Amino acid sequence: MADFQLQDKASTGAPRRRFDPWLAGAAVFFVAAAAFSAAPALKAGPTTLAGLLLLLGVAGVSILGLVAIRGSAAGGNDADQAEGFIDALSEPAALAAADGRVLAANPTWRAVMGEQRRLPKGVAGSSLFAALVQARKGEMAEGLLRAGDVDHTARVSRLAGGRLLIRLTPIVVAAPAAEAAAPVPVAERAPPPPTTLDAFAGASPFGAALLEGVEPFKSRILENNPALTTMTGAKAGVMFGDLIDPASRTEAETRLSEGRAGPFEVRLARDQTRIVHLYLYRAEGRVVAYMIDVSEQKQMELQLAQAQKMQAIGQLAGGVAHDFNNLLTAIQLRLDELLHRHPVGDPSYEGLNEIRQTGVRAADLVRKLLAFSRKQTVQREVLDLGELISEFEVLLRRLLREDVKLITDYGRDLPRVRADKSQLETAVMNLAVNARDAVRAAKGGGIVRIRTARLTRDEAIGLGFPAAESDVAFIEVSDDGPGIPPDVMGKIFDPFFTTKPVGEGTGLGLATVYGIVKQSDGWIHVHSRPGEGAAFRIFLPIYDAPAGVVAAQAAAEPVKPRAARDLSGAGRILFVEDEDAVRSVAARLLRARGYEVLEAADGEEALLIAEEHAGTIDLLISDVIMPGIDGPTLLKKARGYLGNAPVMFISGYAEAEFSDLLEGETGVTFLAKPIDIKTLAERVKQQLQAA
Numbered sequence: 001m002a003d004f005q006l007q008d009k010a011s012t013g014a015p016r017r018r019f020d021p022w023l024a025g026a027a028v029f030f031v032a033a034a035a036f037s038a039a040p041a042l043k044a045g046p047t048t049l050a051g052l053l054l055l056l057g058v059a060g061v062s063i064l065g066l067v068a069i070r071g072s073a074a075g076g077n078d079a080d081q082a083e084g085f086i087d088a089l090s091e092p093a094a095l096a097a098a099d100g101r102v103l104a105a106n107p108t109w110r111a112v113m114g115e116q117r118r119l120p121k122g123v124a125g126s127s128l129f130a131a132l133v134q135a136r137k138g139e140m141a142e143g144l145l146r147a148g149d150v151d152h153t154a155r156v157s158r159l160a161g162g163r164l165l166i167r168l169t170p171i172v173v174a175a176p177a178a179e180a181a182a183p184v185p186v187a188e189r190a191p192p193p194p195t196t197l198d199a200f201a202g203a204s205p206f207g208a209a210l211l212e213g214v215e216p217f218k219s220r221i222l223e224n225n226p227a228l229t230t231m232t233g234a235k236a237g238v239m240f241g242d243l244i245d246p247a248s249r250t251e252a253e254t255r256l257s258e259g260r261a262g263p264f265e266v267r268l269a270r271d272q273t274r275i276v277h278l279y280l281y282r283a284e285g286r287v288v289a290y291m292i293d294v295s296e297q298k299q300m301e302l303q304l305a306q307a308q309k310m311q312a313i314g315q316l317a318g319g320v321a322h323d324f325n326n327l328l329t330a331i332q333l334r335l336d337e338l339l340h341r342h343p344v345g346d347p348s349y350e351g352l353n354e355i356r357q358t359g360v361r362a363a364d365l366v367r368k369l370l371a372f373s374r375k376q377t378v379q380r381e382v383l384d385l386g387e388l389i390s391e392f393e394v395l396l397r398r399l400l401r402e403d404v405k406l407i408t409d410y411g412r413d414l415p416r417v418r419a420d421k422s423q424l425e426t427a428v429m430n431l432a433v434n435a436r437d438a439v440r441a442a443k444g445g446g447i448v449r450i451r452t453a454r455l456t457r458d459e460a461i462g463l464g465f466p467a468a469e470s471d472v473a474f475i476e477v478s479d480d481g482p483g484i485p486p487d488v489m490g491k492i493f494d495p496f497f498t499t500k501p502v503g504e505g506t507g508l509g510l511a512t513v514y515g516i517v518k519q520s521d522g523w524i525h526v527h528s529r530p531g532e533g534a535a536f537r538i539f540l541p542i543y544d545a546p547a548g549v550v551a552a553q554a555a556a557e558p559v560k561p562r563a564a565r566d567l568s569g570a571g572r573i574l575f576v577e578d579e580d581a582v583r584s585v586a587a588r589l590l591r592a593r594g595y596e597v598l599e600a601a602d603g604e605e606a607l608l609i610a611e612e613h614a615g616t617i618d619l620l621i622s623d624v625i626m627p628g629i630d631g632p633t634l635l636k637k638a639r640g641y642l643g644n645a646p647v648m649f650i651s652g653y654a655e656a657e658f659s660d661l662l663e664g665e666t667g668v669t670f671l672a673k674p675i676d677i678k679t680l681a682e683r684v685k686q687q688l689q690a691a
Contacts, residue, residue, distance in 0.1 A: 087106045091169060092106070092112045093167045100119040101117065102117055102119065120145065129143070135156040138158055140156070152168040153168070196210065196223055201288070205227055207290065207291035208291075209224040209291075214285065216289055217241035217244070217252070220239055223236060231291060240289060245268060263292075274295050275298045277292045278291055279292070325673040331359055332356070332675070333582065333585040333677055337589060380420055381420070381421060383418070383421055384416050385414045385416065385452050389408065399436070400433075406432075407448070408449075409451040409452070412454075415473045415543070416542070419540065428475065430513050432450065435479035436479075446479060447479065447480045448478070450477055451474070454471055455471065457472075460539055463527075464525030465537075468539065471542055472540065476538070477535070479535075483534050484534050489526065489528065513536070517538055568593045569685045569688060572617050572619075573596065574598045574606060576600045576602070576621065580601070583601070586675075589677045602628050603628050604629060606629075607629070610638040610642060615641070619646055620648070623649070624650075625651060647668045649670050651670070671683055
């Protein structure tokens with residue numbers, strides 16, 4: 001049993017006095033000391049004055065000592081009474097000294113704290129010792145005492161003799177409520193139920209409604225804010241589900257029943273082109289619904305996705321077209337060679353000519369792919385928008401036939417644009433032909449309208465050009481046909497996508513238009529609703545150069561040389577082409593016309609040949625895109641060996657794709673693939689004569 005445990009009790013219930021050996025020993029030695037002090041006085045006799053005084057002093061000291069010993073015994077009795085008191089307490093209690101020593105404790109304390117002789121220190125008792133300091137000042141204090149994994153509230157009070165009484169009360173932590181088995185698909189419930197919309201929801205720019213019932217799509221509106229009325233036309237008493245398009249409402253109900261949380265993306269019944277995010281907050285017996293219009297955000301997301309898709313398809317189409325151009329060039333050059341051997345009247349001429357016409361059609365298909373991928377060769381010139389359409393109008397009327405009426409609307413102060421004339425005419429023609437086919441298929445005929453105008457920034461934004469920064473040139477081709485279905489709208493510019501029957505369309509018309517507009521630094525927007533026709537709107541940047549500058553540029557342009565009739569010539573040509581079929585045939589045909597041709601399969605080989613024949617090469621003909629060293633890089637490295645010799649690049653890509661790499665170079669021309677021997681021989685002779 002511990003030293004500080006409480007004493008046993010007598011059967012009467014009163015505590016028996018505890019024997020203290022230290023106190024008894026002190027009393028015995030005190031009595032002995034008094035007797036030894038009185039011995040000299042007794043021996044001398046008490047009749048003398050000194051002896052009498054000594055006896056009186058010893059007697060007084062003895063009386064005081066006995067009183068002190070009795071008081072000590074009484075204090076022990078008080079301690080026994082305090083120990084008996086804490087033993088009678090039901091809660092854990094202990095008697096402690098000011099320094100934290102445990103003087104006595106009841107069984108409940110020992111069950112909780114164990115047989116510890118001191119109060120715990122550190123994290124477990126840091127709060128308790130602060131309470132001990134406060135209790136020593138005579139105040140009732142509380143602190144925390146941790147035993148095991150349970151925190152207890154310790155109440156500390158001061159007793160007589162500076163001792164401290166500590167009583168413990170366990171802190172009861174309420175058990176967390178069990179979560180509902182079924183997930184709540186809307187926001188957490190928060191009583192009490194709302195009876196009206198708060199001031200924030202009432203004045204918010206997004207729609208808000210208080211619904212009666214826990215099924216949002218089957219509940220009626222108790223109250224709604226003005227924003228919801230503007231958005232959906234809602235008012236009190238209307239079924240909330242009637243505000244949402246049935247198809248998207250069914251999808252939202254399915255998600256809600258599956259326990260999915262919002263927001264739910266739905267379309268409005270009033271205008272199915274409007275898309276909103278629906279948030280639901282469930283209270284006791286009611287639902288608060290919030291609607292946020294995200295139509296513009298979704299439109300921007302769709303435009304971004306479309307642009308990324310078109311860019312990826314364009315890169316693929318450009319790569320395919322480049323390789324196909326090399327094959328067509330080899331085929332056409334070989335046909336030129338065969339046609340030279342089998343002229344008109346030869347039995348083989350007709351078959352060879354049919355092959356040639358097929359190659360021309362294939363080359364046109366490649367040009368469309370390059371236009372879509374924005375890698376077609378561009379020859380920009382300053383064009384008057386009104387003159388461009390008016391000159392082209394005669395051809396358009398022949399294309400549209402008698403059952404389709406063409407109406408042109410020329411606005412005032414029409415601007416000039418800087419673009420490729422043939423490409424722009426091709427774009428307008430493709431749009432007009434598509435409009436003709438749409439009205440003829442729907443009702444056997446109709447109206448096609450072409451409108452041109454100068455638009456301000458605000459007008460352009462309102463008509464579908466969100467990035468407009470200033471005035472723009474505007475071309476619109478519209479019809480009164482059935483319009484474009486919404487499910488087809490996102491695919492109309494995809495190459496090879498067509499709604500026409502098999503054999504009636506290649507699916508490259510609108511893809512070509514898209515590429516031409518983008519390559520002209522423009523923007524195209526489609527406006528169409530079912531039953532109201534379709535309108536394709538082209539926005540082009542305005543060319544505002546002063547008239548004097550335009551005249552100076554026109555005067556500075558070199559006069560194009562006439563096509564040479566005599567295609568023979570003389571000179572040394574370095575021909576660089578990685579496609580063997582193109583290089584070998586072209587070199588052989590040029591040699592047949594009197595030229596000396598040095599062939600190189602790549603840039604590295606061409607550099608070695610140029611170094612070997614430094615100063616003697618009259619013309620460099622090079623492909624642009626080659627493995628290793630490309631054409632522009634080859635020119636920069638070989639310029640020291642070529643001197644002032646002219647350079648001709650041949651490629652299926654647009655000149656703009658590499659023109660920035662030729663900065664500072666002179667005497668450089670460009671010939672687009674596919675090429676034929678007549679065109680190649682004419683350009684070679686022109687370059688050599690000019691040099």
